[in-house]
Amino acid sequence: MDNIEGKAWKFGDDVDTDAIIPARYLNTSDSDELAKHCMEDADPTFAGKVKAGDIIVAGKNFGCGSSREHAPIAIIAAGVACIIAPTFARIFYRNAFNTGLLILESAEAAKAIEDGHEVAVDPATGTIKDLTSGEQFKAQPIPEFMQKLLDDGGLIEHWRKRLAS
């Protein structure tokens, strides 16, 4: 994964998947369509303002609620490169890995980084730098098994290889 540098968009605790992509838009799984409504019920202006490579910095339990994979799909299609939060809801956590959305757990970074700060992330080391404040953080390491799935190109590629051999 390439290094990431973008603007931080801050959200609070317990951002649920209904806020990330409301059910009124779930009559499609088209990623570009979903992207137009990304985070709409948390910040209706977000989808219009976010730029490719930007970073969501949120509070605890990000992605709680529904299992809808439309949530990480909408976030990726909106251009978000990475989410930093103290914790992620468990289904969202799996879905993020399965859809290729980089998520990093760091309570310190999630607290310290302010809205609008420029942030750089090195996915290989989990290093998070707040370029505006100069602070640096280290995310929780990605579990070895999840890293292997990522290295394989995701769950579907992992199984495709296994089924072919």
Next chain:
Amino acid sequence: MGQTITEKILAFHAGLDEVVPGQLIEARVDIALANDVTAPIAIAEFEKLGVDKVFDDERVLLVPDHFTPNKDIKSAEQSKILRDFVKKYELKNYFEIGRVGIEHVLLPEQGLVLPGDLIIGADSHTCTYGALGAFATGVGSTDLAAAMATGKVWFRVPDTIKIVYHGKLAPWVEGKDLILHTIGILKVDGALYQAIEMTGETIDTLPMYGRMSMANMAIEAGAKNGIIIPDEITLDYVRPRAKRDYKLFTSDSDAAYCRTIEIDVSSIRPQVAYPPLPDKSRSVDQAAADKIEIDQVVIGSCTNGRIEDFRLAASVLKGKKAAPYMRLLIIPGTQDVYRQMIKEGLTEIFLDAEALISPPTCGPCLGGHMGILAAGERAVATTNRNFVGRMGHPESEVYLSNPAVAAASAVLGRIATPEEVV
């Protein structure tokens, strides 16, 4: 060291003698299910795997229940993807409109999910089946796609929180109230990545529908699964329905728990969870005192869409009418529930109360259709989530309750206690 029921079911399905919390396992699934919102993505991912069949044509269950009867052209196209897939792979368990119900009411009722099963569903409320003594958990569409093809899924074995309920339930207090009260203690992330095992003398006598309401909302505390050890009550429910063999697991007396919470239920009153999170539960007396005026009441959903839930609502609504300008929606969970409502005269009571009786659907619970709220409107619902915009406009509000409180609130036009009406 002993094992919890969750650990035993996971170990059994991973072909291991035992597992420990934190261990990564690859487990065999008994059932993989999805609905009309999540299956289209799962089907697209499945087709990338290059397999020519599902792992078992009787164990991949597709239930079009969310936006059905099709609410618009896009939803119709989503449902059609399911139907075409079912035809192509000759799946044996598919529920067309006319047979379909809300998945987590339908599948236990039809004996398709059973004690001891390992069940994954691309729907977060798949945890409902823990009420039967199964390990059941929600996953995303991609995890489901891999399981549809391989019959396998990976898990990190969770720690278990044991919740022991003591005492006798007060009048009008239901399984729904116990779980709302519990989520109020745990908070929405209090069981993150963990299992919740619900036990104790109160659970020993709690009927299946109440157990299903409880396991259903384990996810609202962030849990991986909620589970109740199967007993005679479970078997009375399962025996006449089961379509195949099943296995009973239990927790050992020396099993290890990461946390134990003891709850005396005798002083618990019916609960109301205030928006915008299911953990904002308060007593119905507090909610009644707050004089919260409402515009709509929804009775149904995978949490409270079973026949007993409608008996409870009818016992409050009998001889009463919904308040002026109140939209009272009754949504039976399945066709069998609907039929039973008619047989028992409940539909008559609801029609006399000027309720609208909807076909079985998730409908308004997730703000899909069949009862969406405008800005500034409030609903009391027997559903499971009250997030911002959950039932419609982001400036609308949802209060969660049991069916008796919902029915009483429909009559008085504000959040009310059942005692105020009956």
